Amino acid sequence: MTRLSNHVRSSVGGKVVMALSGLGLVFYVVIHMLGNLQIFEGAPTLNGYAAFLRDMPILLWIVRAGLLSLVVLHIVLAIRLTVRNRRARPVAYAARKYRQASFASRTMAVSGLLLALFILFHLLHLTAGVIDPLAIDRLDVEGHRDVYGKIVRAFQNPFIVVLYVVGQVGLGLHLNHAVTSSLQTLGLEYAAFNHLFKAAGPTVALLVVLGNIVIVLAVFLGIVHG
Numbered sequence: 001m002t003r004l005s006n007h008v009r010s011s012v013g014g015k016v017v018m019a020l021s022g023l024g025l026v027f028y029v030v031i032h033m034l035g036n037l038q039i040f041e042g043a044p045t046l047n048g049y050a051a052f053l054r055d056m057p058i059l060l061w062i063v064r065a066g067l068l069s070l071v072v073l074h075i076v077l078a079i080r081l082t083v084r085n086r087r088a089r090p091v092a093y094a095a096r097k098y099r100q101a102s103f104a105s106r107t108m109a110v111s112g113l114l115l116a117l118f119i120l121f122h123l124l125h126l127t128a129g130v131i132d133p134l135a136i137d138r139l140d141v142e143g144h145r146d147v148y149g150k151i152v153r154a155f156q157n158p159f160i161v162v163l164y165v166v167g168q169v170g171l172g173l174h175l176n177h178a179v180t181s182s183l184q185t186l187g188l189e190y191a192a193f194n195h196l197f198k199a200a201g202p203t204v205a206l207l208v209v210l211g212n213i214v215i216v217l218a219v220f221l222g223i224v225h226g
């Protein structure tokens with residue numbers, strides 16, 4: 001136990017845990033997007049899927065607790081890493097390399113902050129119904145929670161559309177760098193796979209951002225409607 005906590009406290013251990021927690025969160029984001037894309041199949045499919053998830057309350061709360069722990073761990077380690085990097089600013093670092101590294105970490109800090117704000121807004125909006133009190137869970141004709149109707153109502157509002165698109169920009173920028181860098185941190189940087197890892201970040205970022213934005217715009221443009 002002490003060896004494990006010492007390892008996490010070390011810079012390398014911290015980076016490994018950050019990479020693992022980040023990849024766990026990416027996995028959730030991809031599954032969430034695939035689930036939400038069922039909106040194109042119509043209300044019965046999406047609402048049936050949401051009901052299926054809610055019908056397993058123990059699993060739901062285990063996943064929620066797991067997600068929250070991953071987010072907290074990831075943010076705490078990110079802050080610690082940033083502080084340590086600042087303190088250890090190397091004097092004899094090659095100027096160009098230093099500029100690249102600090103640009104990447106600044107981008108990660110800004111996109112990470114944007115993403116955290118988006119997630120907070122998103123939870124208050126579509127899970128807690130605080131932003132739009134009329135977005136509370138209604139029931140559809142089959143007696144399921146009308147998640148489909150909630151999403152349609154949300155993205156008919158141009159203000160909400162802009163906020164979600166900005167949130168996706170934060171998500172895309174963060175994933176673009178994070179996925180590649182996590183794979184490299186985990187020691188998977190074998191020469192043969194390096195091109196694959198470099199491509200993984202931009203590919204995952206693009207797919208997730210496009211998948212999410214397609215939902216938002218399809219509703220806004222009336223392609224998906226109530």
Ligand code: HEM
Binds near residue numbers: 164215
């Ligand atoms: C346009 C894109 C998105 C749509 C349409 C969407 C839709 C939704 C909806 C409808 C809910 C509530 C589900 C329910 O009431 O059963 C929800 C919950 C949630 N969303 Fe999203 N979401 C999107 C993007 C994201 C992104 C990018 C993230 C994370 C980075 C995210 C994280 C979450 C989380 C953590 C929850 C709470 C899940 C729970 O209640 O257990 N969502 N989302």
